[in-house]
Amino acid sequence: MFNKAINQYLNKHHYKSISLQSVLFDMDGVLFNSMPYHADAWYKAMNTRGLNMTKEEAYLHEGRTGSGTINIVYQRQWNRQATKEEIEAIYNEKTIEFNKHPLAKAMPGAWEILCKVKKANMTPTVVTGSGQSSLLNRLEENFPGMFRPELMVTAFDVKFGKPHPEPYLMALEKGKLQKNEAIVIENAPLGVEAGVAAGIFTIAVNTGPLDPQVLLNSGANLLFPSIQDLCNAWDELITAFKATPKI
Structure with a gap:
C-alpha cells in the first residue's frame, strides 16, 4: 500500500532508503485539536481592525508566522505591509482571543x-x-518526556515561516539529520509544502475542514484522514520503509 509512494520519493531524491531516525510533528491540528480556536481568534482579531479574513481562510494560512499572515491580509486589502507596531497589536489581540477558549x-x-x-x-x-506560549507550555504536560526543547522549532526560531522550508531544514540541522532520516507529519497545505520543499518524506493528516485534494496538491507523499488512522497504520508504514527495495 505504501511502497509506491516511498519508491516515488526515493527515485525523485535519489536516495537508496529512508533510514528513519526522527519524526517531525507539526503542533496545531496534529498534536492538539487547536485549529478551530486559532481560526476564531484570527477572525476576531482581524475583523476588529476592519481587516477581512474568514475562519476558513485561517486554515489555508496555518503554518505561517503571525506576521506573514497579517501582511498577506494587509497587502490584499490596503496594498501595503503592516508596520511592526500593527503586527504586534494584532497578534497580541489574536493571542488574547485564542486564550479565551478552553484548553485545546x-x-x-x-x-x-x-x-x-x-x-x-x-x-x-x-x-x-x-x-x-499557552500551547507550547502544554507539550510537556500532555506528552511528558516526549520532546526535547532544544530540538523544537517554533515561530520564535525562524525568519521565514511555512511554506518556506526553513522550519524543517532547521529541525534537520538541530537534530543532525539528513533529509532521508526523518519524516514530516502535517495537517496544513503550507506545512506540507514546507516539508516537501525541504526534501523530506511528508505525510498529511486531514484533521480540518479542507478538501483532501488540497493536501495532495500541496505535494503530500501520503494522506490519512486523522492522526488515529495514521497511528493505526504506523506499524505497516514502518515495515514498508524498511522493506522498500533499494534503488
Whole structure:
C-alpha cells in the first residue's frame, strides 16, 4: 500500500532508503485539536481592525508566522505591509482571543503514535509556526518526556515561516539529520509544502475542514484522514520503509 509512494520519493531524491531516525510533528491540528480556536481568534482579531479574513481562510494560512499572515491580509486589502507596531497589536489581540477558549485537547491517537515513535528509538520533534506560549507550555504536560526543547522549532526560531522550508531544514540541522532520516507529519497545505520543499518524506493528516485534494496538491507523499488512522497504520508504514527495495 505504501511502497509506491516511498519508491516515488526515493527515485525523485535519489536516495537508496529512508533510514528513519526522527519524526517531525507539526503542533496545531496534529498534536492538539487547536485549529478551530486559532481560526476564531484570527477572525476576531482581524475583523476588529476592519481587516477581512474568514475562519476558513485561517486554515489555508496555518503554518505561517503571525506576521506573514497579517501582511498577506494587509497587502490584499490596503496594498501595503503592516508596520511592526500593527503586527504586534494584532497578534497580541489574536493571542488574547485564542486564550479565551478552553484548553485545546490532544488529538486522538497523538499520544499513542508518540509512544510508538519512542519505542522504536526514534526522536519525535515539534516543528510549528505557532508562537502561542499557552500551547507550547502544554507539550510537556500532555506528552511528558516526549520532546526535547532544544530540538523544537517554533515561530520564535525562524525568519521565514511555512511554506518556506526553513522550519524543517532547521529541525534537520538541530537534530543532525539528513533529509532521508526523518519524516514530516502535517495537517496544513503550507506545512506540507514546507516539508516537501525541504526534501523530506511528508505525510498529511486531514484533521480540518479542507478538501483532501488540497493536501495532495500541496505535494503530500501520503494522506490519512486523522492522526488515529495514521497511528493505526504506523506499524505497516514502518515495515514498508524498511522493506522498500533499494534503488
